[in-house]
Amino acid sequence: MVYELYYWPTIQGRGEFVRLALEEASARYVDVARGDSAEDPMLAYLDDKRIARPPFAPPFLKAGKLIIAQTANILLFLGEQHRLAPATTAGRLWTHQLQLTIADLVAEVHDCHHPIASSLYYEDQKREAKRRAHHLIRERLPKYLGYFERVLERNPRGPKFLVESRLTYADLSAFQLVAGLLYAFPKAMARLGRRQPNLMRLHNRVAARPRIAAYLASQRRIAPNEDDIFRRYPELDE
């Protein structure tokens, strides 16, 4: 079976968490909207009245007859299919819990450049963005990153992975989170990164995995840009 991934073709966005899992699993997949027809098939899907279980928004993954949406939900599925999460109930829930916590921070990072509305331009909410970014950098990033550092420190199997002693989709997502933050907030992260050595090492370790390294060097990895979730607006960095 060849998976079909439906996501915006010009950003990493939330789709990137799925792409990383597919790449690490060496799964066969088509990134549908990046084909010749661009976004059309994705938007057609979202509008198709015959779909009994419609996605609310991209990303969504077609796996045979299944259409699965919500990033963390797709990863829950891929984790089970491709051994990217433990098979035990406790391990499976813990991995998912970490993923959902990463998703919460991703949403906060998005809202820091769009604190009023996604439908408005950044320029129309720049003053509010500056205020929100200040709190993100001073309060939220230290809280979240400190948490993931603690999770690594307390892992009874050592600080190499977030969950037990094998890579899970939560590690891939933690890599993407740190990579995004390093891009968006280079100054703040230079300071914050020093306080989370295990998390930064996890980021580097994931980036060096053969399949991930090959993916990151390929044309399939979309470059960070200012239409994405993680945006480099120097005025928001501290």
Add this chain to the structure above:
Amino acid sequence: MVYELYYWPTIQGRGEFVRLALEEASARYVDVARGDSAEDPMLAYLDDKRIARPPFAPPFLKAGKLIIAQTANILLFLGEQHRLAPATTAGRLWTHQLQLTIADLVAEVHDCHHPIASSLYYEDQKREAKRRAHHLIRERLPKYLGYFERVLERNPRGPKFLVESRLTYADLSAFQLVAGLLYAFPKAMARLGRRQPNLMRLHNRVAARPRIAAYLASQRRIAPNEDDIFRRYPELDE
């Protein structure tokens, strides 16, 4: 086994989605922070360095040796334990997908009165809140509520439940979502509710279920208030 729920004792908040599932399942549980010792045991847990898999934030549920956090993750677990979700992979993922979409809207509703920072008072971000609430009511609520209406309409088993023909935790959460919106935005919901008849009927149907009705009439149901996620600030309603 008696579950232990850890959540803030004076608000419905995200804990309420868990409480509703526990109540509908007739599960034995203690709402720990509402005991004599108030929040202390919850905060002690969050600070306890001996916990290998710490929660990032409440709510979290203790189930024997398991400590599970993240609302949607707790419901994933309870859904499996108490038949509050289908047992098939497709049904389980679809239920979770709907829950995660509800969670996204809950976060947007929270941020509409706290668009800059949770650590600031509402009064310190009132102007921004007004702007954000306008977009929430005009754009986001119609989009989300229209989506859930569509899910009910398209359910091949009829519009009585979100998933197949039995109650799931997603229905309980949809009830809580609508109840919260009716409290927070009575004017906007009087208008929007008319366009989502199946969703409003679902809300009423869940409220009338014997165990839920008994719960809602009990002291265990905390009254809505302005420390909660759903807040009635007339200046934000439209």
